[in-house]
Amino acid sequence: MKKILIIGNSLSAWAVASAFINKKVNITIIGNKNKTFGAQQLSPNGFEALKKLIQNGDVKNIVYEIVKFEINSYNNNETKNLKNFYFNEFDLKYFSVSREMLINFLIKNVKNNIKVNEINKSCVGIIQREPGMLEVLMDNKEFISADVIIGCDGVNGITRKYVCGTTKIVKKQVFRGTSNDKKQLLLKQKTLELNFSDYGHFVSYPFIKNNNTYINYVFIPNRLFQNSNKMLHKLKSISKFSPIDWNEGHFYFYEDEIQTIHRNNVLLFGDAGFSFEPHLAQVGNNIIEDANYLKILVENTNSYDEIFKDFSRNTCEKKRKLKSISNIVGISFGINTFTKLRDKLVSNFSDQLMCNFLKKVWYD
Numbered sequence: 001m002k003k004i005l006i007i008g009n010s011l012s013a014w015a016v017a018s019a020f021i022n023k024k025v026n027i028t029i030i031g032n033k034n035k036t037f038g039a040q041q042l043s044p045n046g047f048e049a050l051k052k053l054i055q056n057g058d059v060k061n062i063v064y065e066i067v068k069f070e071i072n073s074y075n076n077n078e079t080k081n082l083k084n085f086y087f088n089e090f091d092l093k094y095f096s097v098s099r100e101m102l103i104n105f106l107i108k109n110v111k112n113n114i115k116v117n118e119i120n121k122s123c124v125g126i127i128q129r130e131p132g133m134l135e136v137l138m139d140n141k142e143f144i145s146a147d148v149i150i151g152c153d154g155v156n157g158i159t160r161k162y163v164c165g166t167t168k169i170v171k172k173q174v175f176r177g178t179s180n181d182k183k184q185l186l187l188k189q190k191t192l193e194l195n196f197s198d199y200g201h202f203v204s205y206p207f208i209k210n211n212n213t214y215i216n217y218v219f220i221p222n223r224l225f226q227n228s229n230k231m232l233h234k235l236k237s238i239s240k241f242s243p244i245d246w247n248e249g250h251f252y253f254y255e256d257e258i259q260t261i262h263r264n265n266v267l268l269f270g271d272a273g274f275s276f277e278p279h280l281a282q283v284g285n286n287i288i289e290d291a292n293y294l295k296i297l298v299e300n301t302n303s304y305d306e307i308f309k310d311f312s313r314n315t316c317e318k319k320r321k322l323k324s325i326s327n328i329v330g331i332s333f334g335i336n337t338f339t340k341l342r343d344k345l346v347s348n349f350s351d352q353l354m355c356n357f358l359k360k361v362w363y364d
């Protein structure tokens, strides 16, 4: 039986483990469970892929449907509505999902179908002693052997270094928060809201967690305010968002062009393989899509070398496109000159244009 070692213990680790639920393989997941926070958007491509990946589970129980996408400009404590787009007018299904519930849902699905060994430790290195024989060195100096290693250990993980060497990583500041304010919940029902401001842009949407509804907030400072140590203080003074308990964090993405994601039966998956800016809300959705694609390959191909080559060829091209679109979108969200021109352009977007753009991002 093939011994598959998954390094990491977050969204991509459990999504990738789901790709093997119909195979007779020996799976080990190595990594410390980290705290999950808030929610993510689940676009139609991610939702469809999740349904296929889960097979029998009812995804509807963990998602919250979003019907309206509202774009505003928010300055001097005044909100000006620029554009409203209704997903259901184009037969598009859009959702949000709590990160904790999504990961727990994937874990349950995997464990209902196959036995998984879980090791609550960190890996410090990968060694190939001879062709086809991989070993992972653990932080307690133990070695674990494997036929295949799947690196789900994020942007700064050891598998990325093993496959690609040193990568230039860009680090950007982001603020996140959740709220269960009753008035806001009523006002923002089923709404994904994007607010441009002089300081940066805010994204918010409701989600459900254990039968309660919350609002997930993300604020990305624009170039002028990135890494300003006064940002948290400024956020408190922006009245619309001041009651939120903001947490400072970072997002990372690779500066270099994506070249390869596998070497010697080590495959990079999730953020370890590709990471781009979060402005299209696609990084996590692509993890679910990729897991589903890998599942099809695993169930129809015998050679892992062929699987990795096919997976790499098909996913790298798509990620290159998404990376550049996300970069352009980020620049236009974060501009601080010509903002009136941007706002005018956004207000004049036709619904059809918006739909075509979104479909290109999700399905191209």
Ligand SMILES: Cc1cc2nc3c(=O)[nH]c(=O)nc-3n(C[C@H](O)[C@H](O)[C@H](O)COP(=O)(O)OP(=O)(O)OC[C@H]3O[C@@H](n4cnc5c(N)ncnc54)[C@H](O)[C@@H]3O)c2cc1C
Residues within 6 Å of the ligand: 007, 008, 009, 010, 011, 012, 013, 030, 031, 032, 033, 034, 039, 040, 041, 042, 121, 122, 123, 124, 152, 153, 154, 155, 156, 157, 158, 174, 218, 250, 251, 252, 269, 270, 271, 272, 278, 281, 282, 283, 284, 285, 286, 287
């Ligand atoms: C602000 C923001 C908003 C976002 N919004 C969305 C959204 O709306 N929709 C969407 O689709 N995506 C979104 N994303 C992207 C999505 O959240 C990430 O792409 C996703 O979390 C990456 O998951 P991952 O499992 O690959 O990596 P990570 O979550 O980074 O997990 C890596 C895991 O590996 C473990 N690990 C690391 N090193 C080792 C080691 N040496 N040994 C063992 N374990 C190790 C870590 O402990 C961790 O558990 C957003 C991201 C950001 C920053």
